[in-house]
Amino acid sequence: MGKPETGNKHDPSEPARSLNFIEEIVEDDLRTGKYDGRVHTRFPPEPNGYLHIGHAKSICLNFGLAAQYPGGKCNLRFDDTNPVKEEQEYIDSIIEDVRWLGFDWEDRLCYASDYFESMYQYAVQLLRAGKAYVCDLTAEQTREYRGTLTQPGRESPYRNRSVEENLDLFARMRAGDFKDGSRTLRAKIDMASPNLNLRDPVMYRILRATHPRTGDEWCLYPMYDWAHGLEDAIESITHSICTLEFENHRPLYDWFLEQLGVYRPRQIEFARLEMTHTVMSKRKLLELVREGHVRAWDDPRMPTLSGMRRRGYTPQAIRNFCSRIGVNKVNSTVDIALLEHCIREDLNRCAPRVMGVLRPLKVVINNYPEDQAEELEAVNNPEDPAMGTRRVPFSRVLYIEQDDFREDPPPKYFRLAPGREVRLRYAYYVKCTGVVRDPRTGEVVELHCTYDPATRGGDSPDGRKVKATLHWVSAAHSLPAEVRLYDPLFAKEDPGDVPEGADYKNNLKPDSIEIVTSCRVEPGLAGAAPGSRYQFERLGYFCVDSDSRPDALVFNRTSTLRDTWARIEKSQKT
Ligand code: ATP
Ligand code: MG
Helix, strand or coil: CCCCCCCCCCCCCCCCCCCCHHHHHHHHHHHHHCCCCCEEECCCCCCCCCEECCCCEHHHHHHHHHHHHHCEEEEEEEEECCCCCHHHHHHHHHHHHHHCCCCCCCCCCEEEHHHHHHHHHHHHHHCCCCCCCEECHHHHHHHHHHHCCCCHHHHHCCCCCHHHHHHHHHHHHCCCCCCCCCCCCEEECCCCCHHHCCCCCCEEEEECCCCCCCCCCCCCCCCCHHHHHHHHHHHHCCCEEEHHHHHHHHHHHHHHHHCCCCCCEEEEEEEEEEECCCCCCCCHHHHHHHCCCCCCCCCCCEEEEHHHHHHHHCHHHHHHHHHHCCCCCCCEEHHHHHHHHHHHHHHHCCCCEEEEEEEEEEEEECCCCCEEEEEEECCCCCCCHCCCEEEEEEEEEEEEEHHHCCCCCCCCCEEEEECCEEEEECCCEEEEEEEEEEECCCCCCEEEEEEEHHHHHCCCCCCCCCCCEEEEEECCCCEEEEEEEEECCCCCCCCCCCCCCCCHHEEHHHCCCCEEEEEEEEEHHHCHHHHEEEEEEECCEEECCCCCCCCCEEEEECCCCCCHHHHHHHHHHH
């Protein structure tokens, strides 16, 4: 893989933007030579779920920062310290997603589990220095002894064990002499510290669980705070970027590394991404999958990168989104309309236009010869002439959208109606001369029209104007397709806004997916490969789903064409 295009590199054609607070720290460190001019970051997911759009923010930040500076590096590191929740499936999906976003870790794919032995040896070093001890309190007792924000904790009765006893017990913990949960290794810091994280935090627990990489080699697993700083130190990370919840873990991060006398990266906290109409925690996303509220992790309604990919999002759109939201120190919630704006903006630029009819209404052009067909030239992308043109077949029997005809048109409805003339895109003017009804229901099932041969291509030589242009397909030439329409999973802006006793699932929208099965699309889409993205003229952006087969096309609607964000932005400016 070549150097990734991160969207963060400074493009000389764009005005220079001001540095964010993390870049300021990095540039300061470069000026003072703190890390010998190195910039080395990491993206450290725990492989206990699929990545979501919040992770994309962290990925773009970490990989983007490294790419900004000469020689900058970013590791992809699996923080695989909790085998109970971690799986190879998640590791594989994370690798796929980070690569898809366009980032490259070169030969720096790291696993915390590769450092288990070193971590163990570092723990022995702390034990020898009298800075850690084996504790026999149960989990519940440990919690109880810990105290609260307003009350200091109490010291464990095992706190003053001798170094020899501690070393012996710790070795036996590793050897499997003790039951799960019966003992822990704890740092000996300060049970009265106002920062609860410093009240003798647990470093190791006994846990018999098969690890995806180390199998049954260990029955002792390190806790996050102990492991994470060591991972960063072992990899010579310069700037260890994490989310704000870890701000008051930083003293512990620093304490461990200081006691060990090892290299010390700098932890920097930034605000995590939250988005309206979206839940953004792996625990909740897993719940949605397990309980069948969505089809899978890559359900196109999910905020996961795999779901967004399946829905039709481009890596570029996601990177643009991350660069627009920026990096900050205060938590806030981003409007999902901004994300949608970014995908429209990108697909408008790169998606070929096609015609597809979601809910077909048959139209017979009475004055068009029965056995005739012709091909009309259609523009593939008005935003990009280099994408050229294609030929679309036209014949006597067509389909238009049911919505584009009203027998009794209300004011301002300019589309087709009895006696009215409209333009068929790239084709002709047609005028509605009659309707055919279902004798039972009275519903209009077919229209009769005449066309004006002089308007071929869509303009009238006599300067006659029409007020609407409709998309259409030729009935005989078009292909059947299924189209899946999506709404947000949660109708409420804040899915967590629920009555007492209920949870976010209370806000799941029951009709967030609508499957339309009788669609017709232009024949050029025959065999379209899963992942291909199009604009269906007048309808929105659509992407071929992985369920699609050459003879049974399936599309996901990525987004509609209407851009609510542009309006929001405008209203904010005025
Ligand atoms: P979740 O809360 O969804 O389970 P996590 O923080 O437990 O997320 P990790 O696998 O530990 O998930 O996350 C890997 C990296 O991604 C971490 O550095 C974390 O700070 C970052 N990250 C996770 N969620 C977000 C978010 N919503 N916005 C920005 N960064 C995030
Ligand atoms: Mg985490």
